[in-house]
Amino acid sequence: MSNGEFSGCAIASEILAAIARCQSADEFRVSALASVTAWLNEARAAWVHQQGDHWGVAGLASSLTQLPMELAATAADQACVLSAENWLAVPISNRSGLPEVLLIHPARAIESDTAESLAQMLRSGLLICAEHSQLATRVEQLQTMLQLSADWQQKQDLTELLNSMAQAAARVLRGDRASIFLWDQGKKQLVGHPAMGVEEDQPLRIQDDQGVAGEVLRTLQPQRWDDSSGSPDTINAQVGKQLGYATRSLVAVPLLDRKQRPLGVFEVLNHRSGRFSSDDERFLVELARHAATAVENTQHIASLIQTRDRLVKSASDTLQLVGNCPQIGALRDTIARVAPTELSVLILGENGTGKEVVARSMHLQSGRQDQPFIAVNCAAIAETLLESELFGHEKGAFTDAISERAGKFEAASGGTLLLDEIGEMSQGGQAKLLRVLEDKVVVRVGGSQSIQTDVRVVAATNQDLVKLVREKRFREDLYFRLNVVTLQMPPLRERGDDVITLAEFFLQQFGHQIGRPPPSLSSAAQRRLKLHSWPGNVRELRNLMERVAYLTSGPVVEETDLAFVLSPASSGDVASIPTNMTLADATSVFQRQYIQRHVEAAAGNLAQSAKQLGMHRSNLYRKMNQLGMSDNFSS
Numbered sequence: 001m002s003n004g005e006f007s008g009c010a011i012a013s014e015i016l017a018a019i020a021r022c023q024s025a026d027e028f029r030v031s032a033l034a035s036v037t038a039w040l041n042e043a044r045a046a047w048v049h050q051q052g053d054h055w056g057v058a059g060l061a062s063s064l065t066q067l068p069m070e071l072a073a074t075a076a077d078q079a080c081v082l083s084a085e086n087w088l089a090v091p092i093s094n095r096s097g098l099p100e101v102l103l104i105h106p107a108r109a110i111e112s113d114t115a116e117s118l119a120q121m122l123r124s125g126l127l128i129c130a131e132h133s134q135l136a137t138r139v140e141q142l143q144t145m146l147q148l149s150a151d152w153q154q155k156q157d158l159t160e161l162l163n164s165m166a167q168a169a170a171r172v173l174r175g176d177r178a179s180i181f182l183w184d185q186g187k188k189q190l191v192g193h194p195a196m197g198v199e200e201d202q203p204l205r206i207q208d209d210q211g212v213a214g215e216v217l218r219t220l221q222p223q224r225w226d227d228s229s230g231s232p233d234t235i236n237a238q239v240g241k242q243l244g245y246a247t248r249s250l251v252a253v254p255l256l257d258r259k260q261r262p263l264g265v266f267e268v269l270n271h272r273s274g275r276f277s278s279d280d281e282r283f284l285v286e287l288a289r290h291a292a293t294a295v296e297n298t299q300h301i302a303s304l305i306q307t308r309d310r311l312v313k314s315a316s317d318t319l320q321l322v323g324n325c326p327q328i329g330a331l332r333d334t335i336a337r338v339a340p341t342e343l344s345v346l347i348l349g350e351n352g353t354g355k356e357v358v359a360r361s362m363h364l365q366s367g368r369q370d371q372p373f374i375a376v377n378c379a380a381i382a383e384t385l386l387e388s389e390l391f392g393h394e395k396g397a398f399t400d401a402i403s404e405r406a407g408k409f410e411a412a413s414g415g416t417l418l419l420d421e422i423g424e425m426s427q428g429g430q431a432k433l434l435r436v437l438e439d440k441v442v443v444r445v446g447g448s449q450s451i452q453t454d455v456r457v458v459a460a461t462n463q464d465l466v467k468l469v470r471e472k473r474f475r476e477d478l479y480f481r482l483n484v485v486t487l488q489m490p491p492l493r494e495r496g497d498d499v500i501t502l503a504e505f506f507l508q509q510f511g512h513q514i515g516r517p518p519p520s521l522s523s524a525a526q527r528r529l530k531l532h533s534w535p536g537n538v539r540e541l542r543n544l545m546e547r548v549a550y551l552t553s554g555p556v557v558e559e560t561d562l563a564f565v566l567s568p569a570s571s572g573d574v575a576s577i578p579t580n581m582t583l584a585d586a587t588s589v590f591q592r593q594y595i596q597r598h599v600e601a602a603a604g605n606l607a608q609s610a611k612q613l614g615m616h617r618s619n620l621y622r623k624m625n626q627l628g629m630s631d632n633f634s635s
């Protein structure tokens, strides 16, 4: 092929093909120069461009060693084709970016106007390829940003998040390193993350009005800097010295929260090829938007976790197993030993002795303390509903199942589930419970899908489970599964002076609630309390002390103050009901007293009381709820 045929010739299609093929301007230079050299036949060609204050070779220059760079510079300055010493210099670009020139030897290998047409074509190719590459970079950056943003939303640890952000920004913007300065407004400092060469656990702190970061924080505007463009004072020299690190270029942008208030500054240092572009700055501004949201979320989560930990701590501080008798002392030791394990625990004891208090205290001393504690009273729920209450149900599983519902096992996931009054559970419920304990999966009533559970089950009862097993009313295998460790709650009447310790504890608690100094107990009142048999155990004592705290106005509780609540004659006596009440109110008072009398007679055993009263135990619970007695007798 000869260049005389240039106007419709193959070089045009070769260059077009190179434009379509090449991903970047650099690639295009190499490819197009190869086509031009082939087209020029015997002649040689080189592609040179200005780099800083000198000229260098941009594309392959075949065997040409001595290139007339002066001629190239003059042609670029004058923006026209020049020839000297058998060389032809054809300027390709001198409008945007740094000047570039095609050098051809011998000069006669190409007509001057053909050379100009060729240069125009190369210039267009260069621009298109540069745009291609900018677009490709932008797409890649956006993809990276989406990916990073999704990753960051998952992170809960602030240090890990900040490290990940810094690494990502340095990688994408081709910087040497990046750091995020969070603003400590109180101390007027910017705290650098990651630790950047200083002691790992001592982040770098700089005054919030110093250096580029301080400037960005003050103006909330991005800043770009490189050592050719400004005084080195702009950079915090003190920091560089401290880190033994020389900053040659940087881009820094503000981190703003949702309300556009400053959270800190995000900066990337030392671009690998000299300086950061306006595109880099734009990208970092966008990245900082995602980063700020992730930082805010993580800080919010961290503060929620702190609050939760504080609440758990204060719950475990307030929940006290009050009592000094030897049985309670031994119980405390066992709880401390058993709580951190996953052993099944069965708590036995009369109603109101503190079985739930023990279960809660075990939960709060276990590794599950910040997960839910859920107590279910198996006796208070009608037999037909207990399974769905525990295991959940699917929509339409039974007549009232109008929507799907998770059971207590799912709700207590990660935590502890107390199954109180376990002896009241139906045979069907027992079989299902055993499967759940063995397989650690639940299947909702009416469902078929297995749902993984991680729940520590603690069972409690006031019944003689061994007797129930003997009578085949309680499954033996379930009994052994639940009864790895047994905790026996002592009845209050066997706890000696604990009656007084507990009474004083409750008086103090209620006194605090009412906002009055707690009254003390006279010796006669103490004697009276110790004489009582406490069928309702600690719960009964607590209720009594609540009434005493509200009704006693003086600083000392006398025996007479207790008589009206402890005297058996006061319960269920119709004559004691005031006559200024409606029949409905008086009926409620009577019902309350009558139920209370039965419950006390049955030593707090509600199943037995229900039997005596001729009603189903779940109806008794409901009635007691209606009468406002639930707090007194059910857990």
Ligand SMILES: Nc1ncnc2c1ncn2[C@@H]1O[C@H](COP(=O)(O)OP(=O)(O)OP(=O)(O)O)[C@@H](O)[C@H]1O
Pocket (backbone or CB within 6 Å): 320, 321, 322, 323, 349, 350, 351, 352, 353, 354, 355, 356, 357, 358, 420, 462, 538, 539, 542, 633, 634, 635
């Ligand atoms: N040792 C204790 N220290 C402080 N409070 C206690 C103690 N024991 C029980 N209580 C209080 O007595 C009441 C009854 O306790 P709890 O509900 O734990 O008893 P229970 O044995 O689980 O009763 P039930 O068998 O009826 O479910 C609660 O208000 C509880 O706070």
